[in-house]
Amino acid sequence: MTFVAPRPADLADPLWPVGVAGVVYGGDYNPEQWPDEVWEQDAELMRQAGVNLVSVAIHSWVLLEPRPGEFDFGWLDRLLDLLHGAGVSVNLATPTVVPPAWLYRAHPEIRPVTRDGVVLERGSRATFCPSAPAYRRAAARIARAVGERYAAHPALAMWHVHNEYGAPVGACYCPESATAFRAWLRERHGSLEALNTAWGTTFWGQRYGDWDEVEPPRATATAGNPAQELDFLRFCSDELLACYRAERDVLREHSSAPVTTNFMTTNCKSVDYWRWGREVDVVANDHYLTAEADRNHIDLAMSADLTRAVAGGRPWMLMEHSTGAVNWQPRNIAKRPGELARNSLAHVARGADAVMFFQWRASRFGAEKFHSAMLPHSGTRSRVWRDVVRLGADLGSLAELRGSLVRADVAVVWDWESWWALELAWRPSVDLDYRERVAAFYEQLWDAHLTCDFVAPGQDLAGYRLVVAPSLYLTAPGTAAVFGRYVRDGGTLVVSYFSGIVDDNDAVHPGGHPGALREVLGLEVEEFLPLRAGERVSLSGGATGDVWAENLRPHGAETVLEYADGPAAGKPAVTRHRLGGGSAWYLSTRLRGDDLAGVLRGAYRDAGVEPADLPRDVEVVRRHGPDAEYLFVLNHTDVDARIEASGTELLTGGRCDGLLTVPAGTVAVLRTG
Amino acid sequence: MTFVAPRPADLADPLWPVGVAGVVYGGDYNPEQWPDEVWEQDAELMRQAGVNLVSVAIHSWVLLEPRPGEFDFGWLDRLLDLLHGAGVSVNLATPTVVPPAWLYRAHPEIRPVTRDGVVLERGSRATFCPSAPAYRRAAARIARAVGERYAAHPALAMWHVHNEYGAPVGACYCPESATAFRAWLRERHGSLEALNTAWGTTFWGQRYGDWDEVEPPRATATAGNPAQELDFLRFCSDELLACYRAERDVLREHSSAPVTTNFMTTNCKSVDYWRWGREVDVVANDHYLTAEADRNHIDLAMSADLTRAVAGGRPWMLMEHSTGAVNWQPRNIAKRPGELARNSLAHVARGADAVMFFQWRASRFGAEKFHSAMLPHSGTRSRVWRDVVRLGADLGSLAELRGSLVRADVAVVWDWESWWALELAWRPSVDLDYRERVAAFYEQLWDAHLTCDFVAPGQDLAGYRLVVAPSLYLTAPGTAAVFGRYVRDGGTLVVSYFSGIVDDNDAVHPGGHPGALREVLGLEVEEFLPLRAGERVSLSGGATGDVWAENLRPHGAETVLEYADGPAAGKPAVTRHRLGGGSAWYLSTRLRGDDLAGVLRGAYRDAGVEPADLPRDVEVVRRHGPDAEYLFVLNHTDVDARIEASGTELLTGGRCDGLLTVPAGTVAVLRTG
């Protein structure tokens, strides 16, 4: 068989900010915090930095609608005129993330309620119940007013609905949410009888006799019904999506400019972005480093790859990241010189055609005044400002790669529903951690210099040489069928422990674990053997596992590594099942680092995938355009890197023949096509 | 003087499951989770496993009473007929632990409220206010309906009221509880004046002028009134007991079968089982290992011994334990091969005549689907199933020992009230830990192969050679008097620090610590000297203490060990007071392991108690029948053990003369009488 990676030609272009040429550059801009004279200064400095798009009015509801139904657009008219005059386009927000104080007074029921019954009050941001009709009505009104007024403004490039749906509050347990939850459940399950079956209410005598008995999973004496919890998580994501869709549809009545909202793909557990990607005209993402973490550029790459997947492979926008430290982590480590450019261009390398920041100018007051900005408190007399100007120029040099695509032979399955379900109460071990496992496998692929896609469960896998499914606890029969076809057709599949266990309702697949994957993996897990805190097991060949082991019985799978000690001593630990033209690997314990790399090398061989022979922490990614190919080399190390490559280096305009030197901490972009 | 251990003849038999011969074997059975065809399969598999009793309908309220006052018994009729036909008897529950959803809608006041005012909603289990009249009325109605219908069913062997009273919610602070608390207090204290005195309300100006001012100890600014807290804990235990008694009395109107409810003796702080033991016809206990703990078979033995004590020395039922991992601990470690049998037979060795599990068949859905079962997810193709069948056969071989008793020369005082009071707020050190101290002394006795009883405070101690009272913080004058008589009559008493400090109302006994025990111990504690976190003190002879020290002044006691350093350097640390014919030992610091063993050896000599010379972790216990004695040898090690003994080994039927070999990890039971 032959593998065919997805080709650019298969992918329609996303809608793109109207009137913005080249790579988009800019950030959130909150001029309402500053006197008018600063606006003029800002426009001039934006020009110096090469900014071509700013996001405005995100938190301006009360300024635009100071009293119910009374609008004041004067300041925003002035601002858009000024920006247009300065050649800066506008990504205009519907300011619905912070309702005005008057709306809370008139409708206290829009306040969200926690699982324990704590009513959250206004005073910060994003404090609203997405199911409250009063909130939805008021949000639609302001969105309509903004849409009507600015649809035709020449500065308008696109619409930014709301802000970061799903954070910091992802769920509301109030009575209005209960009503909406019941309606959502009727839609999903059809009848109360079906709900009783889906939720397994014969367990612990929880059977419902009337729809009005159904409530959100509020605080209760001990572990609640997991199917109820899981449906509630789906409902929460869907309620936010309904909010988004309502505002988007209002805007579309007036405007053909693209509509989006900013995601936080790898870091927002409460929203299932697979269901959101198709609802935006262009995918936009916010990404912030976990500042204290080691090698956090790998997490950045994972975020970028997942964002590209949510965008269906099409170019996307980096809507927010930071020039330096944020202010909401425990210790807000500043970025080192060079890091800002490497971070920015790493996103571009993985499909971003926009590089934007929170925020243009650092606030003097409020909760985010210690968040970095393009223009820091120390102003233009600062390294950060100089780096921002330099980055603007660099992005200008990369204009031609806009619209080019990233290809991958390897895919990793990402699944919000498995994440949710796996981390509900009363699992076999508190050390089971969905995101940790995905990140561990991703890290190995990154270290092997293998570019990878993310795929949704059940998505067609044809064209990938290798597919990795980490901790896919919830595996619907359809997803399992796709894996089976994929392997039989010659694919290589790698599955980690605690995958394939339950169906859509968190019910264990019948017949022995892993019910959905027994056949494709050629084995049965007779008993889970969670390990003690800190306990380690040795494997044949010297590897070490922790967290988890299993008593597994192969039915066709061959043993690759076995347990040398621990509760499964002498039993298979890692197996490989040849099935049809392909093979399915299974890892029954938690491997990390070199031990995990060692096992994966076997899978790479099966898949015909070749890790690149490149220095550690030198990141190499390609974008493919219709006429050219672009090679990004990001040197995250503190020594110069030498790479075999030829072409034109776009940032410097220099020509490279055969050997490219990328100085320590810097980035090169070669047109090689 | 001579010591006389309690003799079997003194003990009346408990009521026992009707029609179940030999040792009881079985588990919780929840057929409502499965289609009817599985029921037939289950009956056949129960036969194969030797199951003779199953607990049913524990969570079936809403199925039996789908609408208020409308009953549907069809499915339960069918089930009981089927089981009876298969030779399996039924332990039939009153399903009152999970009220139907309709009861919550009609009576939201049955929801319990936490100390902080959080209302707990239905959605899990055991989420009800035991003082709510609406709950009590509805519980009595369903108990009556079940009692009437099944009293005469031939499958009925006994009644299982409710489930695990006291967990996971042990207290409710709602207004209905407040009303009931006031009534309880009137009963206890008689007058408001007496309440004011008992609670010491002159402290912090808390005097009550009206009964309606009295409330449960809800969240307040800082530490509350400890006497109020203590009475509230008593009230909570009594309210649950009142719930139990009401249901039991309803059943007794219709049936003479034994009535019980399942305890969790060593692990449920919220219920004072000394007050419950006399209210059940047979004591039943649930025990689950702390899976990650080292040598957790000692904790199991402690639980079994305390259960036997609660049963007044009579045989009891192990109502729930697990075949493997549970699902509610942080890391649910599976049992190793052999452990299931050792655990089961250790309970039998210490007086259990029933071995039952939660649960017969693993659930596919709900919160407990990862809890092990007799029939696991992998079905009969599993080691666990094979071990379950084997255990059934083994218990069959032990039928003759039913009714035999355990004798002990040593007793440990266990006291829920001291546990409660010692761990209230604002004690001298947060490192004071009631259960830790009891377990530490118990471990020493277990390691010395000394079988021990537990006794309630104030219980007659005649017949015991040695009595240990760990951390008996709350010591009523009557309890102190019993200790005095016991020692004067020749007994040996061992008391640990922070005993004898307060009376029933948590008031310090006057005249210097330990007020209730100064005389029997022959000393006064001038000042408590709690130690810093991690601080250790050396004692003469090389022992090391931590957590606690004291400035104590002997008045008659001799110094056994003194402090070599630390805040009490040069003062007595361990003392011994000869009083009448006996002696009273006092340990003023926390000793563990060999250091504690060393001190206890002195007490053993005083008591004429001889530790057995047996290998570590080989557990030896005897049961005494009217005609024979049964020697249990449980080998918890991984090497074979050889014990001098003669008789018939009941599990194999083999004969042993002089030397019994018990292979690593296995159990032998010898008829030696």
Added chain:
Amino acid sequence: MTFVAPRPADLADPLWPVGVAGVVYGGDYNPEQWPDEVWEQDAELMRQAGVNLVSVAIHSWVLLEPRPGEFDFGWLDRLLDLLHGAGVSVNLATPTVVPPAWLYRAHPEIRPVTRDGVVLERGSRATFCPSAPAYRRAAARIARAVGERYAAHPALAMWHVHNEYGAPVGACYCPESATAFRAWLRERHGSLEALNTAWGTTFWGQRYGDWDEVEPPRATATAGNPAQELDFLRFCSDELLACYRAERDVLREHSSAPVTTNFMTTNCKSVDYWRWGREVDVVANDHYLTAEADRNHIDLAMSADLTRAVAGGRPWMLMEHSTGAVNWQPRNIAKRPGELARNSLAHVARGADAVMFFQWRASRFGAEKFHSAMLPHSGTRSRVWRDVVRLGADLGSLAELRGSLVRADVAVVWDWESWWALELAWRPSVDLDYRERVAAFYEQLWDAHLTCDFVAPGQDLAGYRLVVAPSLYLTAPGTAAVFGRYVRDGGTLVVSYFSGIVDDNDAVHPGGHPGALREVLGLEVEEFLPLRAGERVSLSGGATGDVWAENLRPHGAETVLEYADGPAAGKPAVTRHRLGGGSAWYLSTRLRGDDLAGVLRGAYRDAGVEPADLPRDVEVVRRHGPDAEYLFVLNHTDVDARIEASGTELLTGGRCDGLLTVPAGTVAVLRTG
């Protein structure tokens, strides 16, 4: 220029307990907990101990007013007569810290509410909303009744209003508090427009259109408005102060005896004592050691010095400390022999003219029964009692120093507002810790045997040779101006990182950090560089910093030490700016111990301040009277200390010429004037 330390003559005497000669000695006395026969005993024992003042009726509201408006003073009349007869004066409380149960029933709205909405119930103490009109009315009524009845009683020496305002509850978020908060804000800001500006409500769209929209900063989705939080903290302190003032003014209608309330200067974050000091006739303070902490006598000294500052340099009263262990810390370590006397006399050395304890006699019941007392549970047969009697005699020998004052050349800036603001949400690092930094600098001064004053921000600094401003995050322009004048006039200023950042509204000073101090320090901080948990940076000269670093650019300052590694490698770490006649030092990283001492030695040289050459942990302080000087030498070590000094040792009456020997663990007081 010349330095002039504040002179005694500048300081008016505080009002002092009427009729109490010499140093005040005594404690809290709660006779209502004991039968009358104990009262007689107590009076006799007080005489033996030299007690001359006791605080009574602190928790007696319900006893004095058993029903609304009905008073029962009989027992208190008897008590005061008895005490007067025994020569013991009375510090009589308004018993408003614990409202009677009947007030809660009649006015449930007096219960405080937490940020999360939890209603705190009565049951402990100090559980009231200071803004509730019902509470204030009832408090005024009982204060008036007590004032009227006892103003003329001969035992009355002073008034003790309430108890420990601000603990354990410092804030209430109820609707009554919201109403009061709005009134307070109108007073502070004048107009809603001014409030919007001060709070920066253009950030996150939080603008107010109506006063009724303003609420306390209750639980919200994420970080709230920091200016709102800061104003709420000010409001909470002011509401408590209003409670105090109302009661004081009621008392003053009837009595000219001094009125006070007990502070907890260094340990109560919720109250800004700078605003309280001027409102009491004599400053009274409660101090409790952090029992487990190493060298906690330094914290004691800091508390005493801050209390003296709050008292404007005048003598003050130690209203509560403990004879031994308290009962509310995790591990309540008892005091070692000698510690009680050293603690007591250390307070006297630093300006206290009263030494009082919580409590006279240990309670038998209630939440504080394990708190130590002058008369412990073991009564007079105890070391503690003997030490109490000895201390009474010692204080008698020191009568002549009453009214003498302490002088210092060094001052440390203490600021509750910086403490509040620095520790609000979303600062650059969670490791920023206001109190830790103050204590770290204080410890260095203590170790250098330099007596120091505390000063409020903005207070005139003339007369001090050296001023230290640790973590003065909130620096108003006026405060900065004082620093500028001080340095230009020849002073030496030491400032630590994260000082001078924001104004009164937590808004960043414009123009680059540290906005308020750029000029005086001669530098700009371009970027904060918080360090990772546990990360350390090396400085030139071998010092090591952690927690924090900065990218700073000198504008006039010279580099004293530079970073040798870490994110600021090669940049200045410690700088010194010569300005006018003085110098301003800046420490941009967290230094401790010897590293901090090393830097400070440079500042001492600039300031002309000379650390004394004395053994470590030998504390030497002087009090200055009009005719004599008193040298306190407190030997906290376990070896004898020899000090060059001459004079009369007041405790022994002995004469010392040239060399004073202070035995290990003891104190000497020399009249040297």
